[in-house]
Amino acid sequence: DIQMTQSPPTLSASVGDRVAITCRASQSISSWMAWYQQKPGKAPKLLIYKASSLESGVPSRFSGSGSGIEFTLIISGLQPDDFATYYCQQHNKFPLSFGGGTKVEVK
């Protein structure tokens, strides 16, 4: 099974900051990486798939990069609506697996 390790677990930032979240897979997953945003009490929302493809309707300040085992989600110019928890997910093979999450909080 593929294990996903996200870092950092918590990130303190201010509006306008550039934020980077990293996810490392226990084995190569090519570019089969997705990123989700989740707010308290709500279902997750798909942001990025296949490492760098932006889901329809997602603001362009969100971007993804990486391949193999190391991936990054970048938020360029953090907005008030972006304070949330972010999860990575490998979609290379079953069983599908998520990272432990990164909570982006107000600094």
Next chain:
Amino acid sequence: EVQLLESGGGLVQPGGSLRLSCAASGFTFKNYGMSWVRQAPGKGLEWVSIFTESGTALYADTVEGRFTISRDNSKNTVYLQMNSLRAEDTSVYYCAKSAAANTVFDSWGQGTLVTVSS
């Protein structure tokens, strides 16, 4: 607009059973894989099971042999039969639709809470 509406959650004793349902609308249901993803209180996301559009059912190791996923394309509904429930199965269970040609989840339901406790 895609809508996914889960039902069937509740309180159940350890060793008991529960059946979750997810009614879908707004898309051609039979053409997409459907999954269940759960989230224990205060914890992260865990994929549980998928029923693919081609008819394959797959499970996480933690539920294999205890949970059964099924779907009724005539009713646009996916189900999760949960048997031999344990305290560690306590979670919000989300129904999620797979994106086309990808096992990522582009639409989610609001979730239904399952609590396993005596």
